Amino acid sequence: MKYAYTRAEIEADVEAHWREYGYSAKPDKYIAISFDDGPCAPSANGGTAAMLAKLEELHVKATFFVIGQNVRNNRAVASAIFNAGHELGNHSDGYSSLGNADKEDIVASLDAASETIREITGKYPVFFRAPNLSHGLDLSLVCFERGMSLIDGSAHSDWDGTGHTPASIKNNVLNNPQDGGIIILHDNNTSKGDTMAALPEIIGGLREKGFWILPVGQLAAVKEKTLEAGRQFSSIR
Numbered sequence: 001m002k003y004a005y006t007r008a009e010i011e012a013d014v015e016a017h018w019r020e021y022g023y024s025a026k027p028d029k030y031i032a033i034s035f036d037d038g039p040c041a042p043s044a045n046g047g048t049a050a051m052l053a054k055l056e057e058l059h060v061k062a063t064f065f066v067i068g069q070n071v072r073n074n075r076a077v078a079s080a081i082f083n084a085g086h087e088l089g090n091h092s093d094g095y096s097s098l099g100n101a102d103k104e105d106i107v108a109s110l111d112a113a114s115e116t117i118r119e120i121t122g123k124y125p126v127f128f129r130a131p132n133l134s135h136g137l138d139l140s141l142v143c144f145e146r147g148m149s150l151i152d153g154s155a156h157s158d159w160d161g162t163g164h165t166p167a168s169i170k171n172n173v174l175n176n177p178q179d180g181g182i183i184i185l186h187d188n189n190t191s192k193g194d195t196m197a198a199l200p201e202i203i204g205g206l207r208e209k210g211f212w213i214l215p216v217g218q219l220a221a222v223k224e225k226t227l228e229a230g231r232q233f234s235s236i237r
Contacts, residue, residue, distance in 0.1 A: 039066055048081065051196050065127070066089070068115075088120065097132045169191075170202050
């Protein structure tokens with residue numbers, strides 16, 4: 001799934017909208033935001049649909065690293081992610097770490113997820129995020145063979161079992177954001193709704209610090225970096 005962005009187009013978007021989005025000065029730094037583990041069904045936490053509505057309200061586009069089985073169970077909302085202009089990346093077909101898995105198991109998981117994403121978007125994904133950020137040589141090799149770069153980033157402790165609150169998530173993200181950084185957050189049902197609750201302050205805080213917020217593919221374009229297949233990227237500078 002090649003995302004055709006240019007630096008000039010992104011800079012023109014910044015010029016056209018920075019005042020509208022509430023910046024006090026034109027931003028001169030860039031940071032990507034991403035959400036793992038979706039798409040998820042409607043729930044007491046709002047589900048992915050509520051997350052999409054909040055992102056639309058905040059004028060933010062992101063990269064969603066989706067799990068194949070979740071896409072198959074929630075095809076309509078997976079399509080809604082893509083149709084809203086967000087990127088879809090491969091987060092494997094399930095939740096198991098793959099860094100030490102057998103190559104055939106890695107192939108089966110990645111191919112199942114990529115095929116499911118292709119059914120939604122019409123193209124195979126070019127971005128992969130390793131479950132639990134667990135890496136290994138075979139995983140990198142399979143990603144190389146499938147034309148996917150491995151996208152890591154800074155994980156912000158918003159998944160179940162970490163004792164997070166909306167305030168702790170916000171503070172963790174805003175503590176030390178970096179130009180060219182990649183923020184890792186989670187979809188609503190994984191974060192119990194706390195990430196969505198924190199989003200307005202996260203986005204507002206990043207904008208106060210002079211960051212233009214965009215998906216991974218746009219970050220690579222504005223930094224004029226090629227994300228090679230099979231390589232890991234924790235930031236794009």
